[in-house]
Amino acid sequence: MTALARAIEVTRRYGEVLALDRVSLDIRAGELVGLLGPNGAGKSTLINLFVGLRRPTSGTVELLGGSPQNPVTRRGIGVTPQETGLPESLRVGEIVGFVSAHFPEHTDKGELLDRFGLSDLVKRQIGGLSxxxxxxxxxxxxxxxxxxxxxxxxxxxxxxxxxxRSLWDGVRAFHDEGGTVLLTSHYLEEIEALAERVVVVGQGRVLADDTMRAVRDMVGVRRVSFAAEVVPELPGVLGSEREDGRINLVTTDPDRLVVELVRSGAPFSGLEIRPTTLEEAFLAITSKETADV
Incomplete structure (x- = not known):
């Protein structure tokens, strides 16, 4: 598949801060890619480079086969940054018309508003919106x-x-029609619900880039759950929580953990071991990266 956005050995510095460290990444036509990482991992910087809002300190960024700095090239993309400012005196329908007028082709206003559940707000001033x-x-x-x-x-x-969930439906509809999407999110549930491919970044580097299942499997994280009043110190625990009388432990070595649990003599019941969620895999990947630095 053709790469619509490409970063080749890209480094970006802000003074002494290294935001991206020799990142190489292709986003191919028709993909829906989820970009995950903790705050400060470089997610927004990478998007800003792709859409031409920033230039790399070194390396190459390509967009739709050209330069992200070219306004003509940028007409082929759409962007929603983390923070937006819209003229509060304009009505919803007016701002859609204003933005649409900047493109040689545009989506029908009614269709666009309906897709994102905004049809009832077409005459509302933006300043009056929640x-x-x-x-x-x-x-x-x-x-x-x-x-x-x-x-x-x-x-x-x-x-x-x-x-x-309504917004997810709108994004899915665009993707089902052949559109390409790169999204970042703090909601790991959102990445699981939408993305086919997951890219995990941390410390300005790509830590993982694969399918949802592969990202889980590559870290080998499992969730060990059981009912107990007291939990002894156990090896290899990446995270833990107590919920409805049960203890949930995240580990890369469930066999060893269970053996040590039995050896401790602590009473427990209802032992369950299951594959990780994306959130658990994400925590394991970023925890490993922090430990390796």
């Missing part, structure tokens, strides 16, 4: 110019569960 409604509008505007590719940086921040 924070969640403004966020949905900001995401919808990324699709106004019939883009080949969209970049969504934390698209559902501040949305309730229902609004988030």
């Amino acid at each position: 924070g969640g409604q403004k966020r949905r509008l900001a995401v919808a505007l990324a699709f106004a110019g019939k883009p080949r590719m969209v970049f969504l940086d934390e698209p559902t921040t501040g949305l309730d569960v229902e609004a988030r």
